Amino acid sequence: MPGLALDAQCPCGFSSVVFPGSRVNPLSGLVIAYKPDGADLITVDDDEAKERGLRTIPDPYATLPLELAQEAKFQCPSCNNCSMYFVAAGLWD
Numbered sequence: 414m415p416g417l418a419l420d421a422q423c424p425c426g427f428s429s430v431v432f433p434g435s436r437v438n439p440l441s442g443l444v445i446a447y448k449p450d451g452a453d454l455i456t457v458d459d460d461e462a463k464e465r466g467l468r469t470i471p472d473p474y475a476t477l478p479l480e481l482a483q484e485a486k487f488q489c490p491s492c493n494n495c496s497m498y499f500v501a502a503g504l505w506d
């Protein structure tokens with residue numbers, strides 16, 4: 414299942430790599446979610462995220478035009494500011 418590796422980065426120093434997918438069917442695949450303790454990001458199965466009640470982040474590269482995806486800001490799990498962004502780090506499969 415090919416997808417995009419995203420490098421989450423925040424000016425506070427937080428960084429984490431996530432692997433959302435699949436690009437073919439965005440309704441069933443891997444999603445970006447906050448860890449239950451809120452301190453980091455994880456990549457989990459969409460169903461698992463729902464079962465565990467995890468707060469998920471929509472993959473900006475799947476939902477927005479490229480220029481907007483690069484500038485989209487999200488709540489950082491480390492400093493809690495809405496200043497975390499995702500850098501496309503390459504394809505994986």
Ligand SMILES: [Zn+2]
Binds near residue numbers: 489
């Ligand atoms: Zn931060």
